[in-house]
Amino acid sequence: MSPIIKVHNLTRIFDVSKPWLNRVIERVPRALLTAVSEVSFEVAENSVYALVGESGSGKSTIGKIIVGLVPPSEGMVEIEGVDLASETDARKIDAVRADIQMIFQDPYASLNPRWRVRDIIAEPVAARGGKTEGLAERLLEQVGLSAADAGKYPHEFSGGQRQRICIARALSSEPRIIVCDEPTSALDVSVQSQVLNLMSDLREEFGLTYLFISHDLTVVRHMADVIGVLYLGRLVEEAPRDRLFSDPKHPYTRMLFDAAPRMDAYGREVDPPKGEIPDAINPPPGCAFHPRCPLAVGRCRTERPEMRRIGETRVACHLAE
Amino acid sequence: MTTPILSVRDLVVEIPTRHGVLRPVDHVSYDIAAGEILGVVGESGAGKSMTGNAVIGLLDPPARITSGEVLLSGQPVHSLRGEALRRLRGKRMGMIFQDPLTSLNPLLTVGDQLAETIIEHLDVSQSEARRRAVAALDEVGIPAASQRMGSYPHEFSGGMRQRVVIALALCAEPDLVIADEPTTALDVSVQAQIIVLLKRLCRERGVAVMLVTHDMGVIAEAADRGAVMYAGRLGELGPVREVLGRARHPYTAGLMASTPLASQGRARLRQIPGAMPRLGNLPPGCAFSPRCERAQPRCREEPGPTLERCDGRAACWFPLPRDAKQEAEA
Numbered sequence: 001m002s003p004i005i006k007v008h009n010l011t012r013i014f015d016v017s018k019p020w021l022n023r024v025i026e027r028v029p030r031a032l033l034t035a036v037s038e039v040s041f042e043v044a045e046n047s048v049y050a051l052v053g054e055s056g057s058g059k060s061t062i063g064k065i066i067v068g069l070v071p072p073s074e075g076m077v078e079i080e081g082v083d084l085a086s087e088t089d090a091r092k093i094d095a096v097r098a099d100i101q102m103i104f105q106d107p108y109a110s111l112n113p114r115w116r117v118r119d120i121i122a123e124p125v126a127a128r129g130g131k132t133e134g135l136a137e138r139l140l141e142q143v144g145l146s147a148a149d150a151g152k153y154p155h156e157f158s159g160g161q162r163q164r165i166c167i168a169r170a171l172s173s174e175p176r177i178i179v180c181d182e183p184t185s186a187l188d189v190s191v192q193s194q195v196l197n198l199m200s201d202l203r204e205e206f207g208l209t210y211l212f213i214s215h216d217l218t219v220v221r222h223m224a225d226v227i228g229v230l231y232l233g234r235l236v237e238e239a240p241r242d243r244l245f246s247d248p249k250h251p252y253t254r255m256l257f258d259a260a261p262r263m264d265a266y267g268r269e270v271d272p273p274k275g276e277i278p279d280a281i282n283p284p285p286g287c288a289f290h291p292r293c294p295l296a297v298g299r300c301r302t303e304r305p306e307m308r309r310i311g312e313t314r315v316a317c318h319l320a321e
Numbered sequence: 322m323t324t325p326i327l328s329v330r331d332l333v334v335e336i337p338t339r340h341g342v343l344r345p346v347d348h349v350s351y352d353i354a355a356g357e358i359l360g361v362v363g364e365s366g367a368g369k370s371m372t373g374n375a376v377i378g379l380l381d382p383p384a385r386i387t388s389g390e391v392l393l394s395g396q397p398v399h400s401l402r403g404e405a406l407r408r409l410r411g412k413r414m415g416m417i418f419q420d421p422l423t424s425l426n427p428l429l430t431v432g433d434q435l436a437e438t439i440i441e442h443l444d445v446s447q448s449e450a451r452r453r454a455v456a457a458l459d460e461v462g463i464p465a466a467s468q469r470m471g472s473y474p475h476e477f478s479g480g481m482r483q484r485v486v487i488a489l490a491l492c493a494e495p496d497l498v499i500a501d502e503p504t505t506a507l508d509v510s511v512q513a514q515i516i517v518l519l520k521r522l523c524r525e526r527g528v529a530v531m532l533v534t535h536d537m538g539v540i541a542e543a544a545d546r547g548a549v550m551y552a553g554r555l556g557e558l559g560p561v562r563e564v565l566g567r568a569r570h571p572y573t574a575g576l577m578a579s580t581p582l583a584s585q586g587r588a589r590l591r592q593i594p595g596a597m598p599r600l601g602n603l604p605p606g607c608a609f610s611p612r613c614e615r616a617q618p619r620c621r622e623e624p625g626p627t628l629e630r631c632d633g634r635a636a637c638w639f640p641l642p643r644d645a646k647q648e649a650e651a
Contacts, residue, residue, distance in 0.1 A: 197589055261513070
């Protein structure tokens with residue numbers, strides 16, 4: 001099956017320098033933050049690809065690049081075979097754009113408080129001049145709210161219900177791909193399960209492809225088919241879900257699994273991971289993980305590991321086998 | 322039996338509003354012994370933070386304690402006001418907040434903030450206070466503590482900042498620490514470090530800790546006993562292994578079942594229908610009854626069950642049996 005999203009060598013560098021005059025007076029150099037660095041992966045149609053990582057790992061930036069909210073510095077993103085950055089045919093770009101939608105983390109910040117739910121949900125269609133009659137009502141019922149809710153404002157809904165409205169909005173233009181950036185991390189557990197179940201149902205019903213961005217390993221394990229682990233802007237390991245959890249190859253992946261709190265580990269005495277994520281402006285040379293890595297050898301400090309394939313897994317570590 | 326460090330008896334917090342009186346904390350009772358961590362879980366709006374704030378006297382008016390008592394080592398503290406309360410806070414009760422950046426003063430160095438607190442509460446000289454401040458930073462695992470005394474909060478990373486907040490809460494050697502979502506703003510690897518640190522300090526110093534969080538995994542790993550709150554009431558209270566592993570209140574059982582677990586794979590998650598009712602719109606009877614699959618007419622009609630009126634473990638008229646397996650076999 002050909003991939004619906006193809007990301008190749010994606011790099012995004014943000015200029016976080018001080019203003020020009022400050023740089024001259026205080027003699028500080030330009031500061032460049034590499035948020036995403038040479039990331040390549042493919043997402044198969046009708047699958048769920050999850051990106052996991054801690055804060056600053058670049059997972060949200062990749063999501064934003066894919067939907068086109070942030071341009072890449074280098075590399076390319078091909079969606080349905082169209083490279084959005086280099087394609088010149090406006091009609092083709094338009095067709096692809098309509099196929100991607102996004103669900104954001106905070107349902108309190110991502111709905112316009114002055115718009116009625118009907119207008120919020122219909123906007124992606126209305127913006128393209130499509131017919132919106134009865135659309136919001138139909139979608140509201142699809143996501144488990146009632147058609148009568150269309151005339152209400154966002155403040156009349158709870159967090160879980162708002163996230164359902166966000167999902168209805170994402171569905172309105174009949175997309176094939178939905179980028180979900182931490183869709184449940186602002187929700188309570190009992191509501192989170194409702195939203196995750198809804199997302200699974202909709203995927204089956206509409207044949208959707210999800211790019212699922214999350215820091216929560218239990219949620220990722222529940223939802224994803226393939227998981228990519230990011231550390232400091234780089235993909236360090238990628239594997240099908242069961243393979244990754246049964247046989248994590250990168251020491252960072254193992255550290256993440258060990259550190260995550262477990263509900264069945266009463267009074268567990270763990271040896272917590274050492275150190276913290278390094279500064280992305282001045283990342284360590286060689287493998288970015290080496291200062292925290294229990295296995296690091298001399299080579300890790302100087303030479304950056306390339307992505308290698310071992311069985312079903314792709315891993316960027318000199319020592320993985 | 323020795324007196325528990327913290328004893329909360331029938332605590333009620335009320336907020337008068339135009340639409341009537343809301344009760345974010347409704348007849349809540351629990352104890353915490355020295356060296357014990359009580360984990361308080363619940364969804365947002367369940368009243369868990371409000372309980373912590375009521376204990377330490379940080380309720381924002383118009384919220385106020387209208388009945389019940391808070392005893393610290395047997396002495397009532399809920400009626401203290403002004404200077405007496407201020408001397409107690411920080412000295413005998415410490416508080417750790419969720420966001421370490423907003424709970425430190427950005428204009429003072431970390432050393433000054435620690436020394437200020439120590440001098441305020443302990444009768445020591447300036448130099449002794451600074452020496453103790455260094456020791457406190459050292460104890461929470463800040464490398465090169467004496468050099469970091471002159472650093473400002475923004476020069477620390479999130480995890481290090483939370484360590485400073487913990488040092489600040491512990492520097493006057495309190496008997497009780499209230500930690501309100503201390504790891505929620507942190508990454509998993511740093512969260513694991515902070516949990517281990519809290520457990521170590523609790524054990525070594527015999528501090529009673531009230532750990533408020535929404536993360537069941539954190540409670541399972543850190544707490545000795547667990548308390549589950551729902552709509553301002555205590556739903557279940559007991560040893561953490563019992564409460565999470567063999568839940569007896571249908572709400573706790575539902576929460577546990579709706580968390581994605583490794584063993585469940587891709588199966589559909591159990592879900593609790595609906596959402597927690599708003600405080601101004603509580604159903605009569607048990608607050609959980611509209612969402613409960615075990616609900617009987619009694620649950621909807623009689624005033625809400627409390628721990629005392631039930632078996633002391635789960636506030637439910639029809640709790641799950643002590644051993645679910647036995648019931649299945651019977």
